[in-house]
Amino acid sequence: MEKTFEPKIVGFLCKWCSYAGADLAGTSRMKYPPNLNAMRVNCSGRIDPSFVLRALASGADGVLIAGCHPGDCHYTNGNVKTLRRFRLLQRMLDQFGIERERVRLEWISASEGERYARVVRGMTEEIRSLGPLNWKTTMEVAA
Amino acid sequence: MKRVGLFVCHCGLNIARTVDIKDIVEKTSKRSDIVFAADHKYLCSEPGQALIKDSIRQHKLDAIVVAACSPAMHEATFKTIAQLSGLNKYNCEIANIREQSSWVHDDPQKATEKAHIIVSEAIEKVKLNEPLQPITVPVTRKVLIIGGGIAGIRASLDVANAGYQVYLVEKSGSIGGRMAQLSETFPTLDCAICILGPLMVEVYRHPNIKLLRLSQVEEVRGYIGNFKVKVRQEPEYVDVAKCNACGECAKVCPADVPNEFDFGLTWRKAIYTPFAQAVPPAYVLDAKNCLGLLPQACGECKKACDQLGTACMNLDAWPQTHELEVGAIIVATGYELYDATKLTEYGYGTCPDVMTSIEFERMLSASGPTLGEIRRPSDGRVPREIVFIQCAGQREPETALPYCSKICCMYTARHAMMFREKVPEGQAYVFYMDIRAGGKGYEEFVKRCQEERGLLYLRGRVAKVYEENGKLIVKGVDTISGKRVQINADLVVLAVGMIPSAGSKELASTLKASLDANGFFSEAHPKLRPLESPTAGIYLAGAGQAPKDIPETVAQASGAAAKALDLLSSPTLEREPTVAQVLETCSGCGICIPLCPYEALTLNANTNQAEVSEALCEGCGTCVASCPSSSLSLRNLTDQQILAMIEAIVA
Numbered sequence: 001m002e003k004t005f006e007p008k009i010v011g012f013l014c015k016w017c018s019y020a021g022a023d024l025a026g027t028s029r030m031k032y033p034p035n036l037n038a039m040r041v042n043c044s045g046r047i048d049p050s051f052v053l054r055a056l057a058s059g060a061d062g063v064l065i066a067g068c069h070p071g072d073c074h075y076t077n078g079n080v081k082t083l084r085r086f087r088l089l090q091r092m093l094d095q096f097g098i099e100r101e102r103v104r105l106e107w108i109s110a111s112e113g114e115r116y117a118r119v120v121r122g123m124t125e126e127i128r129s130l131g132p133l134n135w136k137t138t139m140e141v142a143a
Numbered sequence: 144m145k146r147v148g149l150f151v152c153h154c155g156l157n158i159a160r161t162v163d164i165k166d167i168v169e170k171t172s173k174r175s176d177i178v179f180a181a182d183h184k185y186l187c188s189e190p191g192q193a194l195i196k197d198s199i200r201q202h203k204l205d206a207i208v209v210a211a212c213s214p215a216m217h218e219a220t221f222k223t224i225a226q227l228s229g230l231n232k233y234n235c236e237i238a239n240i241r242e243q244s245s246w247v248h249d250d251p252q253k254a255t256e257k258a259h260i261i262v263s264e265a266i267e268k269v270k271l272n273e274p275l276q277p278i279t280v281p282v283t284r285k286v287l288i289i290g291g292g293i294a295g296i297r298a299s300l301d302v303a304n305a306g307y308q309v310y311l312v313e314k315s316g317s318i319g320g321r322m323a324q325l326s327e328t329f330p331t332l333d334c335a336i337c338i339l340g341p342l343m344v345e346v347y348r349h350p351n352i353k354l355l356r357l358s359q360v361e362e363v364r365g366y367i368g369n370f371k372v373k374v375r376q377e378p379e380y381v382d383v384a385k386c387n388a389c390g391e392c393a394k395v396c397p398a399d400v401p402n403e404f405d406f407g408l409t410w411r412k413a414i415y416t417p418f419a420q421a422v423p424p425a426y427v428l429d430a431k432n433c434l435g436l437l438p439q440a441c442g443e444c445k446k447a448c449d450q451l452g453t454a455c456m457n458l459d460a461w462p463q464t465h466e467l468e469v470g471a472i473i474v475a476t477g478y479e480l481y482d483a484t485k486l487t488e489y490g491y492g493t494c495p496d497v498m499t500s501i502e503f504e505r506m507l508s509a510s511g512p513t514l515g516e517i518r519r520p521s522d523g524r525v526p527r528e529i530v531f532i533q534c535a536g537q538r539e540p541e542t543a544l545p546y547c548s549k550i551c552c553m554y555t556a557r558h559a560m561m562f563r564e565k566v567p568e569g570q571a572y573v574f575y576m577d578i579r580a581g582g583k584g585y586e587e588f589v590k591r592c593q594e595e596r597g598l599l600y601l602r603g604r605v606a607k608v609y610e611e612n613g614k615l616i617v618k619g620v621d622t623i624s625g626k627r628v629q630i631n632a633d634l635v636v637l638a639v640g641m642i643p644s645a646g647s648k649e650l651a652s653t654l655k656a657s658l659d660a661n662g663f664f665s666e667a668h669p670k671l672r673p674l675e676s677p678t679a680g681i682y683l684a685g686a687g688q689a690p691k692d693i694p695e696t697v698a699q700a701s702g703a704a705a706k707a708l709d710l711l712s713s714p715t716l717e718r719e720p721t722v723a724q725v726l727e728t729c730s731g732c733g734i735c736i737p738l739c740p741y742e743a744l745t746l747n748a749n750t751n752q753a754e755v756s757e758a759l760c761e762g763c764g765t766c767v768a769s770c771p772s773s774s775l776s777l778r779n780l781t782d783q784q785i786l787a788m789i790e791a792i793v794a
Contacts (some may be wrong), residue, residue, distance in 0.1 A: 026242025046764030
């Protein structure tokens with residue numbers, strides 16, 4: 001039997017809302033697939049879109065950026081700036097021929113452990129069905 | 144290169160059950176960039192911390208990674224031990240292998256693989272961390288307290304008695320809050336206003352407390368120790384200092400308005416005193432219900448006031464904005480009740496003789512609409528058969544509130560008992576799901592009410608309440624006898640649940656303090672930091688955090704005050720030095736400047752480069768992500784560190 005494809009997902013979680021939400025999922029012992037590895041950043045606004053591209057180029061099959069709900073940003077409106085950058089990034093992904101579904105921006109509050117677990121489950125399934133991105137190997141072949 | 148050590152915690156079995164600790168230690172210790180690796184059953188324990196300390200010295204480590212629980216939990220603990228062992232505390236990183244691995248994955252192999260990645264991320268980060276010294280800033284030694292109920296009152300008095308200035312902001316015309324509306328309190332049957340009133344007066348007279356009524360917090364800037372707050376105060380048409388509450392103004396007022404203090408069971412004028420014991424003891428002009436101020440339509444109140452010579456009214460008053468500087472903020476915004484009209488099966492809103500518990504409370508009060516007599520709102524008769532429905536719209540995740548409001552079992556017993564005292568020939572029925580009477584003297588109180596007053600407790604829910612021939616037909620089930628029950632009642636009282644006060648959501652946004660799933664203010668940790676919001680410098684007291692009774696509210700208020708006093712006890716405060724930094728390559732394009740929410744970035748005209756004010760920078764990193772030439776950096780979360788962590792994840 002063929003081994004199922006296990007996508008690798010990089011998660012950038014803001015420490016005030018989404019990382020705390022992910023912690024709540026843990027404290028509540030909710031279960032979700034281990035495909036996403038999270039990085040704790042101060043604010044989703046810290047995320048330079050080039051980090052997303054670098055992650056995909058280095059072998060990630062998907063990227064999640066998660067921040068506070070609009071209006072709830074610990075730093076007033078860092079998440080709004082993230083949203084603007086994300087829209088531009090989506091257009092760039094289109095030009096690269098990368099499916100938009102591979103990169104998600106989600107608002108997850110500190111009380112939404114359930115939502116975090118659901119997002120990770122959903123993303124893992126969606127990217128699994130899209131298959132591997134193989135950007136790294138494609139580049140190596142091209143070079 | 145740094146000499147990095149790894150310490151892995153079992154957390155009893157919390158981590159060790161799913162993550163193979165031995166495998167983590169063995170494989171990681173083989174890395175060329177790791178000098179030492181060890182594990183311990185409980186790293187946060189004294190022997191665990193001693194292990195870290197000894198190993199740092201013995202192996203001359205200059206950076207450590209602690210693989211354990213979430214940094215939200217013990218980052219401070221491990222940074223402190225690193226510092227005590229001679230390391231700079233910023234050379235300590237936490238790998239969260241509990242909340243983000245062992246607790247969320249069942250498969251030990253996969254959980255272990257993920258834990259490896261998490262550890263590796265932390266190692267990559269710590270290798271590039273720079274040692275930093277905290278930034279010292281002054282503390283404004285004043286406290287803002289939002290909400291003038293019993294929680295806000297207690298906290299204000301505690302802070303003010305310790306010698307610090309308090310600003311107490313109250314939305315309505317008087318402090319006192321919900322407690323002022325209650326008739327008696329359980330389990331001692333103290334008259335609520337009799338024990339609250341003296342505290343309200345104490346607040347009013349206290350030289351360290353500035354009370355702002357008719358006020359709401361509009362804007363909060365700054366950070367712990369140094370908040371800048373704008374408070375908007377509605378126009379004060381009545382000069383609080385001059386008004387002697389003679390009431391002549393209200394006598395001539397032509398506008399009748401349902402009195403919200405009695406939930407519309409009585410009437411008041413457009414100029415009124417919220418209740419007899421109101422503090423400040425001054426009348427309030429309700430501009431919304433006044434016949435008109437712009438242009439002035441009537442002005443009778445002012446004429447009456449001027450004739451008496453008190454002359455405390457100014458009908459041309461404008462709203463005011465108070466700009467306050469405080470070091471700490473205590474949120475004591477309290478609760479209101481769930482809208483009973485949503486519970487259509489109980490007939491509230493359509494049958495006048497179905498009341499909520501707080502309306503019944505007003506009726507029991509000696510200063511209430513019936514002066515303490517129990518009467519049917521429809522015809523004024525004394526009810527004989529009364530039904531209390533507990534958990535009305537509570538513990539119903541599908542249709543109403545999912546949680547228990549904690550106080551209803553107690554006050555319902557008190558209500559039923561008071562009814563029997565006032566109407567000895569009457570019969571009281573209580574529908575309940577289970578009696579939750581945890582608390583000092585609570586269980587005994589409920590038992591006493593039940594036994595001495597002959598209350599009929601029926602275990603089960605009510606399906607329907609409807610009106611028929613002047614009676615309320617209550618159809619329910621008694622699950623103990625297993626029989627359906629019908630009671631032809633004269634009055635029905637619904638124990639509806641507590642919900643956060645209106646405006647909590649907006650206030651949370653203004654304060655950047657988070658709310659939980661039910662809209663109550665979140666605490667930093669449910670067990671260990673229940674008095675603090677996750678946002679530093681903001682403390683919580685009372686039912687705005689979760690449903691609770693008066694003793695618990697008072698305890699939490701004093702606790703929150705102690706927390707605020709702890710902060711104010713020192714004239715300075717240390718701030719995180721993980722702020723933005725401008726590199727030499729900056730070309731002065733200025734893209735970053737407008738992005739900063741704290742105005743921490745400026746363009747230096749001499750060097751034509753951006754400059755960061757370290758006292759203002761909060762370290763969000765939004766500017767860093769915007770720099771087209773990578774000339775901005777966030778200390779200890781640099782681009783290089785993020786890229787190294789990405790590599791650790793995808794490798």
